[in-house]
Amino acid sequence: MVYSYTQIAHYLRCPRSYRYRYLDGWREKEARAGLLFGRCFEKALEAYFHGEDCAAALHQEWGAFRYASLDFKQGKTWDRMLHQGVHLLEKFARDNRVEIAKPRQNLQIKLTRELPNGNEFISFIDAIGRLDGIHCVIDWKTTCSRYPDEPEGLLALDPQLICYSWMTGMAEVALVVFVQKHQPEIQYLRTSISAEQRAEFDRVVGTTIAQIEAAQFSAHSGIRFPQNGCVSCPHLGLCLGDRKLIEANQIRSAGGNDLAWLDELVD
Numbered sequence: 001m002v003y004s005y006t007q008i009a010h011y012l013r014c015p016r017s018y019r020y021r022y023l024d025g026w027r028e029k030e031a032r033a034g035l036l037f038g039r040c041f042e043k044a045l046e047a048y049f050h051g052e053d054c055a056a057a058l059h060q061e062w063g064a065f066r067y068a069s070l071d072f073k074q075g076k077t078w079d080r081m082l083h084q085g086v087h088l089l090e091k092f093a094r095d096n097r098v099e100i101a102k103p104r105q106n107l108q109i110k111l112t113r114e115l116p117n118g119n120e121f122i123s124f125i126d127a128i129g130r131l132d133g134i135h136c137v138i139d140w141k142t143t144c145s146r147y148p149d150e151p152e153g154l155l156a157l158d159p160q161l162i163c164y165s166w167m168t169g170m171a172e173v174a175l176v177v178f179v180q181k182h183q184p185e186i187q188y189l190r191t192s193i194s195a196e197q198r199a200e201f202d203r204v205v206g207t208t209i210a211q212i213e214a215a216q217f218s219a220h221s222g223i224r225f226p227q228n229g230c231v232s233c234p235h236l237g238l239c240l241g242d243r244k245l246i247e248a249n250q251i252r253s254a255g256g257n258d259l260a261w262l263d264e265l266v267d
């Protein structure tokens with residue numbers, strides 16, 4: 001079996017939801033404008049580091065969704081997202097805080113790691129480069145609201161960054177967050193992951209895979225007023241047996257796990 005951060009995180013969030021997605025093959029229909037825009041924006045960033053016209057690349061990539069029926073959040077529109085994206089690219093170039101040497105090798109890096117029992121773990125890392133001169137693993141994020149950066153040290157608890165540190169063996173990690181709001185903003189957040197955290201993540205991966213292999217898929221919604229994880233869960237329709245909700249949000253593909261590692265490219 002091939003595992004990824006997305007799969008482990010999905011299981012830890014709710015084992016039942018993991019079963020729906022990775023064993024039964026239920027996937028969310030991809031109509032979220034923010035998610036699709038994020039992928040287009042990453043292509044534009046690649047163009048930037050290859051010395052190409054990144055605004056033109058964003059136009060071209062996002063142009064493919066010009067007339068698609070998408071879910072826009074917080075009053076966003078196709079045009080507004082494009083303009084904010086171009087502003088963010090211009091600001092990123094002006095800031096000039098990130099360097100990627102040899103972009104063909106150091107962008108969208110595929111890493112694999114052997115696990116016990118013939119399993120494998122796969123990660124796609126956005127970039128390895130320098131942020132303010134510090135050599136680190138870099139993850140791009142596009143979002144509508146700022147990432148919380150307080151209290152100090154919060155970022156070192158980010159499980160995805162811990163996973164990337166575990167995969168690369170590199171302690172220094174960073175998030176570059178492109179915030180699409182009225183006044184576009186870029187957060188450059190850097191932290192260090194300790195050897196102890198990497199060892200702990202190794203144990204979490206091991207115990208999670210053991211539970212998956214033992215077919216432990218109990219519902220674990222984590223409902224706690226006022227937060228209800230089920231409300232934002234794409235599999236809510238399946239748990240409620242609500243056909244309308246299923247048809248609105250889900251498609252089913254055969255062999256749920258065969259290409260599951262591709263999710264890693266989406267996150």
Ligand code: SF4
Pocket residue numbers: 014015016017018219220221229230231233234235236237239
């Ligand atoms: S609706 Fe709730 S219990 Fe059902 S899969 Fe989603 S998070 Fe789990």
